[in-house]
Amino acid sequence: MEYAVTKTSMTDPNSLVQIKGLRDGLLVSLGNASWDDLRAALMEQIETRQSFFRGARVAIDVGGQIFHVNELSELRDTLSERGVNLWAVVSESPTTEKTAQLLGLATRISKPRPQEMTRPPAEEIGEAAAMWIGRTLRSGTRIEFPGNIVVLGDVNPGAEVIADGSILVWGRVRGVAHAGANGDQSAVVCGLDLSAGQIRVAGAATIPPALSKVEVSERSGEVRPEKISLKDGILQMEPWQANQS
């Protein structure tokens, strides 16, 4: 019997791929093996239990595996051709998290992770760590990081940058920038034009100026470095000046 052979073979596919039901879909946890083996094991599971997987909403916990865009988008497309909707990728690797976020996949699922958090908490990441985004963030992109975030490019309308630390944008902020998302009141947002974005620090938010969109886009040619920080519970914008320390 072929089935029995598979069951007793050394690389039992069931131990590489564990499937749990969540409130709003399935959570697939991948074990420790090469991506090729894991992928094969996952596909085998899906092929043999087609009716179970068809139409399912799936989150994948990939552990420490590092994924690049082409691998992750290929996985998503392959799953989608089998009627499986990949909506989230949970990972311990910041690279994989960033990849998933750029592809518009969630990286946190409502249920706490089954095993203990291996990622360092925000305090340990501290001032030294920043996520580097070397491009413009377009509408629909959401970047979250438990430290500081540096963006070389614009944050366009409809994009969101959320940091537990500070945010520095070498470009214009026209979307949402939320510094101190974990409550750090000393976090700041700096940018080359913050006038058209929604800036939040800890619990406070700026109200974008009441200009029409056409006026905003006319103004946007004007670039002036500025910083928004929380002073006595109120957000204040200061222009950057050359003689400042």
Added chain:
Amino acid sequence: MGAQVVTITSGKGGVGKTTAVANLAVALAADGARVVCIDGDIGLRNLDVVMGLENRIVYDVVDVIEGRCRLRQAMIRDKRLPELYLIPAAQTRDKSAVTPSDMIRLCKELRSEVDWVLIDSPAGIERGFKNSIAAADRVLVITNPEVSAVRDADRVIGILEAEEKGTPSLIINRLNPVMVKQHDMLSAEDVLDLLAIKLIGVVPEDEGVIVGTNRGNPVALEPKSRAGQAFRNIAKRMGGENVPFMDLEAGNGLWARLSKLGRK
């Protein structure tokens, strides 16, 4: 050399994807190229109407994919141009009838037969959109000079970049130079400032486009139409020709031109 597969997409609906596909297809075919258009909007087909071919449909793209007919049987020959074909969408099915790998297979088969494959993407960023871009060598994003359309275009460009489909080129459709002058409409520069991708053409607002669409006669076939000229220019630029951008301020009647001369 096989065909280039070009997908026209926008995110937002109603900005002119189907009109652009029809016009670019006739412009390319009128220049002697062999062109196939594929309607990617399964369940909401339109391209056949805009091209004036709706009552000739026997087989559609889903019939080809599911093996009920040969590719050639689903290619409807245009009534005006001998080397222009349409593969229509199925009207009675939905987007899940097609997968990205189906589209890649279909386009692979077409590559050896023609010079251009133009795919009309549905609105949105879901399954139908993913199908439409799967086989594309190149993507044209079309938008109107409106804030909502520009934001959707930005989202689509972001997805294309994230999926490493290369940076798309931009068509700005339905620009009204008078409204731009009065600061009631975003200018082409405003749109480019946000989207920051290469511009391949600006199509002026033109009532003739609506008339042509309703009659199934794309304006690119009308030598005098300014929108038609803009589409013909885009078709030339797609082929690598360096065509200067039209001056949209000009041609607002004799008086506009005379007063322009007077100012010089």
